[in-house]
Amino acid sequence: MREFFDRIFVSGTPAHRVLFAVWSSTPFFIMILVGHGWALTRDDIRGSLHLPSMWTIQALMVLCIVVNLGSAWAVWARRAERARADGASLLVCLSIGLGYTVITVLAGSYTTGATLILIGVLAIGLLLFPMRIMVMAYIVCSALLVGHDAGVLLKAWSYAPALGQGMFVRDEPVWWFAFWRGYVFYAGFVVLMFLLMVLFRRLDEMHASLTQLSNTDELTGLANRRRFMACLHDELSRQGRSGQPLCVALLDADHFKRVNDRHGHHAGDEVLRTLGAVMLGSVRAPTDVPARLGGEEFALLMPQTRLADAQRVCERLRATVAAQRFRHGDAAYGVTISIGLVESLGDEAEAILAAADRELYRAKAEGRNRVRSRARVREAS
């Protein structure tokens, strides 16, 4: 279902969209044609119908089917191309829109569910076709609705011209009119309800993936800097309430430039991806946030964690990375990381990161491949 939706409404070419509109509307046109044809053969029903209106509808349905199929035929050959198909799109929109609009005005625009079908058709059209084509079709169909109604108000013609005498007996619709009215209403209502649910779900999903994408690092799948900073601020404000300790580690791959220079960027990327995977594996709770801040610099946020526990996590992380072997062609090599870790008891985010950076620098200066940590006591302000 979702794949189908994506194939047509998201990645479909303009020609695909035209074809979808034709395939999904033509069966209904044929149904209307056949249903009305059947009604016209029945003596008990025919008497209640205004025959010129009915034949207008029949002729219009034939015309709509021809226009639909013609448009489908015109775009069929280039259905896989991304080229615009504005002409065919507009023709199909107008044929479907006008087809239903004419039925609506002939059957009574205000007293049937046909308007629901019109709205449903508008919803599908808006999903399929460019806005300006839909605006054009919308204007044409609305003009027809309003123009017809103006004629009714000026008494140029009567309201609901297709319906004659004998549709109602003692204020109740006769069986076939009750059936028609119920069918039109519920078909319009159910289809529209379903469409709207799909549309809204789609909007929600898109919003979720937008948020997700703008929060993750593409190469490693970890949180990116933006997300990390947001989490850090959140956790700090939570810490302000709970008073629990919080640890932040900054990680940096040692001599990463050398990997890039010796083995190429592909190898470098592979190292970064592995680092990301190792960090994801070392996370203990869903509250821990591993992130790639940029380049070869990573960070790990550990809320509600004491320094001793955080040290264990970092030490394990360092050892896991150091034990990892990478292969590039015939060469096998290892990569080490240095980690600067601080515990915070209510500092500013920038101060914590700066402190972690100082520890990281010390770890590098002391010969790399090690964890340096420091407990910070809140400085009296």
Add this chain to the structure above:
Amino acid sequence: MKTPAWLSTLEQRVAQRADRSSIVLYTLAIGPILASLWLLQWAPVLHPAAAGAFRDSAWPLLQGAHGVLMLWMLGWAVWAWQRRADTTPSPWAVQAVLVPSLLGLWLVSLGMGIQDTPMGMFLLITFVVGRGLFSMAQLRWALWSGMVVLVVHEAAQYMDLIPYAFLLNRPVYVGEPLTPWWDVWVRLTALLALVPLSGVLFLLAWLLQRRQLALRALVLTDALTGLANRRAFMSQLYREAHRHERHGLPMSVLIMDIDHFKHVNDEWGHAMGDEVLRQLARLLRQHTRERVDLPARYGGEEFVVLLPDTTLEGAQAVAEKLAVRLREQDFMAKGRSFRVTMSLGVVQYGGGDPDLALREADRNLYEAKAQGRDRIVATLAPTGATMG
């Protein structure tokens, strides 16, 4: 097309789905509809043309309940407005607004007759507005109870327990010309329903389009330079490689890296480093064919250009031009000017896995770096095995 500010604000509010601001917006959307219907329902006592339309016993009850419902919603809206800054969820308030308003509007619709009046569309409007502002889970109770009411009503009517349009003495449309009052009423209610409903549909379609564009931009472009990102480049590379296999036209790839970029960052600051990257991106855009070549930021200070229909000689010429232009560019920082150079690896694709061609280009780039930087190394890629 420029987006009006109020529309962006609305989009944000809707996307945030904070319970209290949603309650306010919901009341703003549904309230006027309820109020208009309530006002229209005064006609039977105010105007002789509408006399006798409603059942005498039903009208006071309807008008009273309808009025109470509006006051109830208004009360919650005021309550929510006063606490709009607070985004903590308030599930009970949401239900207190959603369930009675939806059920009330649905009952009025059923009582006037849903199949022969424009009231059927009100069922949809409440759903659309509700679903736009709340999640499906929040709407569940209102929706299920509404469906139950609808089904029970249809069943009771089928069994002749209640008449069609139970609030009215006679249904609105009975095959005869509409009475003068209903003639006005159907037009007003249709306007009340159709205009917001189609407006909301256009708005939704616009939102969907915008999200799609934003998503694509986020997925396929590099935020700093506005060039294509690595993902966009790779998918285009594979597409072009397929085309190459079919048509056999030549295709080349440039890969370049700014020399001593770390030094630029350290010496002149990160902002200047970003400016250098942006300038290189501008050069790439200027000196490649629009819509044919694809320049992209591959990561860090590394850029790539995909050159379809281009031989190794052509690609070398492009590389030469880019290198010269970058070398001639003056950058100003801290009152002094400096220049940067870059190294380039060039390769002509020879079929097979395009990833191998990219690796070959990468090797050429490092060859250029190893030879002392600020130069170009170009080779034909080995023709690999066919793509699997």
